[in-house]
Amino acid sequence: MLHIIKTQSGLDDAIPLIRPDDDILLVEDAVYALFRQSSPLVDLKDQKDHCWVLKEDLLARGLTLSTHDCFQCVDFEGFVFLTEQHFQSITWD
Structure with missing residues (x-):
């Protein structure tokens, strides 16, 4: 499944x-999570080949x-x- 994540609260959810085996794509304001000290993204450190961020939003x-x-x-x-x-994909707002 592809998880398209748009916000910090969507990321938390x-x-x-x-x-x-899921892929994660950060878009819109979810890209800020990459730069937060206490981000839930640390839980994804073992999924290196499955994590993406939209360049244009960065x-x-x-x-x-x-x-x-x-x-x-x-x-x-x-x-x-x-x-x-x-x-399948799901968008998290």
């Missing part, structure tokens, strides 16, 4: 339900991913590719 907020090693950047084309690869 999604974390307990994410399974090891750039729109003046952020870069250079300091976070668990997540990989993906552009809109990559976003579409991720949705095509999953039979």
